[in-house]
Amino acid sequence: MDAYATVICYHEATRHRFEGYARGPETLDWDAPPAPFRRYEGAPVQALPLAAARFEAPFSRLQQPVHGPAVPAGPEALGALLQLSFAISAWKSNGVERWALRCNPSSGNLHPTEAYVLAHGIHGLADGVHHYRAEDHVLERRADWPPGDGPPGLYLGLSSVIWREAWKYGERAFRYCQLDVGHAVACIAYAAALLGWQVEAVPGLPSAALAQLLGLDRHADFTAGRRDDVEREEPELLLALRGDAGAGAALPARAEGARWHGRASTIDPHPMYRWPIIDEVAAATAGAGDAPCAVATGAGGPPPLATADGGPGAVATILGRRSGQRYDIGGLMPAAVFFRLLDATLARPQPPWQTLAATGQIALLLFVHRVQGLAPGLYLLLRDAAPSLLAQLGPEFAAAGPVAGVDHLDLWLLRAIAPAGLRRIARSLCCHQDIAATACFSLAMLAPFEPVLRRDPGQYRALLRAAGLVGQVLYLEAEALGYRGTGIGCYFDDELHALLGLKDRQWQSLYAFAIGVPLPDTRLETTAPYVGRPVAA
Structure with missing residues (x-):
């Protein structure tokens, strides 16, 4: 079956209809959902400042073209950007259970999207690949890059842990993961605007190259669980955080000879279902990243x-x-x-x-x-x-x-x-x-x-x-x-x-x-995230 037919087959198979819903799990173990946070055990950790409040501006700033001067790239600016796009915004509890809300919304609050910072020549950041651990607002250094020349660069790679959605939604999960990527990209673009940064998708980067760049093809690092399809991450796209998306094409060469750290934590040690149609549509739609974007003026x-x-x-x-x-x-x-x-x-x-x-x-x-x-x-x-x-x-x-x-x-x-x-x-x-x-x-x-x-x-x-x-x-x-x-x-x-x-x-x-007009739910208690972490003044 060719790629087009595979996509059409998937879309047709995952329709909800009055006479029946798309295929999904018949039961859910609510006591053992997929892990909402990924971490890389053994990777060096760098704490990020909770610096978002330093860049407060009228909301109208987000409704205008990006204008400078741009904030210099570094841990403080990056901490603010990630705080406003991927971090925990609040904890909710109902007296029995406690769960995190994040700045980027997600289907079922399951959050399949993972973020990786790629940096070279940025003050305060080691050259290489860093995984953002939202649970603690820290960077985990996944890879050290060898020294290189050229202007500084700062990028954000996105991937999807599709099983987080498939655990609850079954075959329709691939749809929801892509919707969540769109939400996340908008969150990043809005947060970057407060720093005077223009975010662009890096075009022409094949999925396999992105997987290699982010370390997602290092299968030995993702063996904590029982099944590969549950533990792996699907490469999605690469964003240039300060414009100059064209320079992103040189990143795979810069990453040659990288030294890798850490092993991925378990997403779900006891998965109950398989949804092979998701693997099929993921393979059929894997391409060369997002196309260049042009907006009429x-x-x-x-x-x-x-x-x-x-x-x-x-x-x-x-x-x-x-x-x-x-x-x-x-x-x-x-x-x-x-x-x-x-x-x-x-x-x-x-x-x-x-x-x-x-x-x-x-x-x-x-x-x-x-x-x-x-x-x-x-x-x-x-x-x-x-x-x-x-x-x-x-x-x-x-x-x-x-x-x-x-x-x-x-x-x-x-x-x-x-x-x-x-x-x-x-x-x-x-x-x-x-x-x-x-x-x-x-x-x-x-x-x-x-x-x-x-x-x-x-x-x-x-x-x-x-x-x-x-x-x-x-x-x-x-x-x-x-x-x-x-x-x-x-x-x-x-x-x-x-x-x-x-x-x-x-x-x-x-x-x-x-x-x-929302009605508040008085049964839930809301508490602040990152209690005990200092907030940048």
Whole structure:
């Protein structure tokens, strides 16, 4: 089976349907979940400063192009960047159990994404590869590189421990891991913006080369568990943290002769299931990294996003972001807030849009429940999606028309629907979850699919990551405006397509999301992370 057919087979097999969910475990041992943190036993450790507060700025700083002067690279700046992207943001407990929340959201709070710092010529960091251990906010030095020439470089490699998701979600886990990579990339880009750094994906780096660079192909270092597919990490992509992504192509040569340290800790000593289809789609979509990213500027793109004085701080917003668990069904959203949230999803030459390709292709199908001044119903924000999407819709949407008075937003009212009926539809399509119906609005992300994958099956990862990145923008923008978002990975693919009259795989739904007025859960206790660690003044 060729790569394209493998991807299509995987996507079809992992659909949730009214008559049955995608294949997953029949039982879960909640007393023995996969380890949420990886560590490398025997690797030298370097503590990082908790320095994020030093770089506090108005949240509007994240809504503008990156501007200098750039903060010098070093342990303090890197500590702040990792604190705002991968670190623990809080501990939660219910009196019996205790678990960590992190700055980068994850399906089921399972956090498959691991981060590796690659440095050369950076003051205060040894040249080589360092694993970020979020549990303790430290770097574990995995590899020492031999001395080399050239300008300083600082990179971040991402991998996925797919089993963390597969343990709970079975075959659909590969989808969720890619969404999580998109969330993580956006977190990195936002954190870097506070340092005046422009993050770029390094193009043209084959997956095998990235695995070798990060030490993920050193199988003898990953033998603590019983099964290779459980313990290994899937290489995802490499990010240049201060621009100059082109220089990343020289890293494999610089890493030749590296001296490696440490052995990986166990993820799951007693796995109960196997999902070989995940290995198949991972191999079929392994490629040469993310494509170079270009975002339209000037007349070719939307106007700059308007910014307002005051408002919350960027650091406080990032560290305070939470996923909504329950929404106030009586909560209303002003139309200005709704349009602002949609406007923030348009790809512009600012973080995080310049980091990943394909982000502009995602169209948003909106279930508008309670937005003042807007009729409840189905709306469609095309963003940069081809207008041909409208032509793909069923004949029942022939009377759809653009919403007036929303400036540059390509927003269409597809159909007004009575509130009770709309809530029933939204709830049913999102695996009968109330959160899709009690939010002020929920949405489905639609992406061009079959034509894109025929050209390059590896774009399956890119499209899912793009959806995750859009979700992270919505998370932070909603948080800054006093609302709360939540990603929804469980939805009925075919039934959502049928609602729109989509007959083939030209467009596919890849992610769902909801934003509303959150209801606090008073049963949970929240405590601060890294208690006892000094905070950089």
